[in-house]
Amino acid sequence: MSTDDELTAALPRALDGAAALAPDPVHERLAAGARRSGLRRQRRHVAAATGALAVAVLGAAAGFSAAGYGRSGADAPAASRHVRMSEQRFNELLTRLLPKGTLQPMDRAWTGGRDPHEMGSMLVFDDGAGASMLQIQVQYTGDPVDRVTCVDGFDVPSEGCERTVQPDGSVLVVDRLRSVSVPGLREWHGIWAAPDGRQVRLTEYNGRASTPVRDAPPLTEAQLAALVTSPLWTEAFAALTPVADAPDAGAPADARPSLSAEGSAALLDKLTPLLPAGTAVDVRDPAHTRLGLTADGRHSSLMVTYEPPSQRGLDELAALPQTLPTPLEVREPLPGGGTVVVNAFGNGKTATDVLLHWVVTVHYPDGAVLLLDEWNGEQFHAAAPGTPALDLAALKAVALSPSWRS
Structure with missing residues (x-):
């Protein structure tokens, strides 16, 4: 596979993963801040584990300090001239933080200069045990650190996954994920996030594109943690501009961000009486706003x-x-305006050979949006083929009930 083809194949997964780890409202999918089946979720699932071959963040956090990894990343730059950093210099910094091996940038993957708040790249690293793809991003964001969490194993x-709050309030996450669709493919994510909006993210795979070539990615959890928390990234941050809506640097990093359990319970209370006659509710799962039927x-x-109603919802409708x-x-x-969309798909929105999701x-x-997503199985990532409990007609009838707006 050519480098260009490899990049084309890898980008959707990389974006999905970053989405899975990305906090609300930056999102993206799969992910929490995320959307199910293309719909952005309002809240993020928080568990002890960041989501599945989707792509973006990465243990033994207690050992990091003892092993010399206790530095919580680069010190915040003072008055910066924001001199643009070259791809060559960025790769030099990255090479200094990697184990012994060769680093090859992928064509057109460098993002420096496109956005004043971030820079990054996708590269291939070979330590002699199998060439593997890396994705690295250094950025300023407006996201509070309490939204940087492990992706839910659901x-x-x-x-x-390990999530550690450092003494200075920064957060370190090391996550180890498996692919749902590619046997043996793994992606490990490391993310360091500071209260002032600075973030370093690295995603590493145990191969290139969709082909695993080794059992585990090249960097260990400790090496991954050391890389994203390194003070060497001070130079990169000095070339970036903080976002205007940077979070309050004095805000504490809550290791378990609160979720709206009340909101989830209310949605399930509203959903249950709308189910067709003869439908039994076997499982009530407020943590994922899910019923087992x-x-x-x-x-x-x-x-x-x-x-709820929003400009984003209006834009999507338009x-x-x-x-x-x-x-x-x-x-x-x-009849009163708006649109209902009924859909079924498999492992991907365009896959129809084996259906796995039934969505209205x-x-x-x-600008309000309601989404019902049905699949066979308990966990979202383990959807199985077969006839669902409710067909699309029944699902549509539930979704169109006026009760949702009362």
């Missing part, structure tokens, strides 16, 4: 997401006519 298979001997999970539908997607205008999305005219 979303993506995880082999373990049984109907005619068929078992499925049904998750509900609701976003953009629907210009957006190509996926193969099984059906859109219908609502209601875009209300005021």
Whole structure:
């Protein structure tokens, strides 16, 4: 596979992973701050584990300080001239932090100069045990550190995650994820986030694109932690501009950000009486706003997401006519304005060979969005083929109930 083809194949996964680790509202998917099936979720799942071959952050945090990794990243630059950093210089810094080996940038992957708040790249690192892809990003964000968390193992298979709050209030996350679709493929994420908005993220794979070539990625958890917390990144931050809405640097880093359990419970309370007659509720899971259902001997999970009216919702509704539908997607205008979208897909929004998700999305005219996502199985990442408990017609009837707006 050529380098260009490899980059094309890798970028969607990299963006998904970054999304999975990215906090609300930066998101992105899969992820928490994230959306299910393309819909941005309002809250982020927090557990002891960051999501599944999606891509973006990465243990033994207690050992990091003892081993010399206790420095919480680069000191915040004072008055910076914001001199642009070259790709060559960035790669020199990265090479100093990597184990012995060769580093090869991927074509057109360097992002320095495109955005004054971030720089990064995708590269191939070979330590002699198998060439592996790396994704690195150094950035200023407006995200509070309490939103930098492990991805929920409900979303993506995880082999373990450690989240540590450093003495200066910064946060270190080391996460080890497995691919749902590629046997043996692993991605490990490391992220260091400071209260003033500085972040360093590294994602490493045990191969290139979708081909694992070794058992584990090249950097150990300790090496990954040392890389993202290194003071060498001070030089890179000095070439960047802090975001205007940087978080309060004095705000404490809460190791367990609060979730709206009340909101989740209320959604499930509203969903339950709308289910078709004869549908049994076997599981009530407020942590994921999910019900386990049984109907005619068929078992499925049904998750509900609701976003109140917003400009983003209005923009999405306005953009629907210009957006190509996926193969099984059906859109219908609502009598009072808005659109209902009914869809089914497999491992990807365009996959139809084996269906894994049955989804109904209601875009209300005021910008509110309701999403119902049904799949066979308990965990989101382990959706299985088969006939779901509720068909799309029943799911659509539930979604169009006026009770959601009362």
